[in-house]
């Protein structure tokens with residue numbers, strides 16, 4: 001069985017490649033240089049231990065107030081999620097997930113003989129009943145519920161109350177955008193798993209440094225699967241990742257400032273464009289906006305006319321929405337919004 005084309009990557013690397021010079025589609029903080037971290041590197045380039053070096057697992061465990069036995073260091077959140085599906089799913093199992101959402105969750109479980117049952121976000125009421133509705137979809141066949149909070153692409157975040165209905169099922173939360181791990185699912189749902197990485201908030205996607213945190217039996221199953229795939233992480237990238245974790249507060253402060261400055265600029269600009277209806281983000285560096293035309297068409301027109309890159313909601317299963325990254329340096333954001341304004345402004349002018 002083959003897997004379908006990965007729509008977000010296809011959009012970025014195939015369809016849009018070479019057609020833009022302003023990027024408001026990036027899904028996290030702009031990438032940082034590793035130069036300031038290199039002075040600390042004394043790494044020996046041997047094989048790393050399969051679950052990640054103890055010192056790196058300790059640093060991640062500290063974020064969650066747990067133990068290294070509960071941590072597996074992975075190649076990004078993407079590998080952590082892959083290992084969970086590969087190691088835990090059996091034919092006939094069911095995964096409960098949300099749509100719109102991250103394509104891996106929606107399409108990959110099939111590859112292991114499982115099915116994905118989806119529960120739609122109710123964007124009309126900001127999904128306030130999303131927890132209850134998702135928990136109600138759980139059946140005796142459900143092997144895991146996969147959440148993504150804060151969510152890509154809607155920007156919505158589950159409250160503690162929305163997590164309350166989950167009991168007696170394995171809950172995995174993709175917490176790529178969480179900045180405070182005291183709010184992690186692992187502190188709210190017994191036996192649950194958190195997945196995250198240095199990619200989005202910290203601006204180091206190229207280190208491919210991610211993790212999963214959860215019950216040690218689940219960690220062990222994933223470690224065994226890892227032995228069949230990548231064997232171990234690169235110790236060099238792990239050491240760089242550790243240096244990032246040690247400077248976490250500095251990177252977090254920069255990220256928070258980007259969000260605050262960018263949101264001010266975006267909210268001010270958006271007031272003049274009623275044809276874009278933003279959902280106020282609850283802790284993500286992008287904002288999801290409802291539009292009146294297929295977002296794929298709009299995004300292609302933006303590339304052709306203005307060399308501006310946005311993320312069409314189609315890639316997440318939300319064709320009536322576009323995702324706009326507002327946590328960008330103010331000059332770049334302003335330039336991007338000017339370009340967007342020229343195209344959506346034209347639509348307004350063309351209305352009868």
Ligand SMILES: Cc1ncc(COP(=O)(O)O)c(C=O)c1O
Nearest residue numbers: 027076077078102152197199210
């Ligand atoms: C919701 C979500 N999960 C997982 C990933 C994978 O990211 P990484 O493997 O770099 O941590 C992404 C990247 O865009 C994402 O948006």
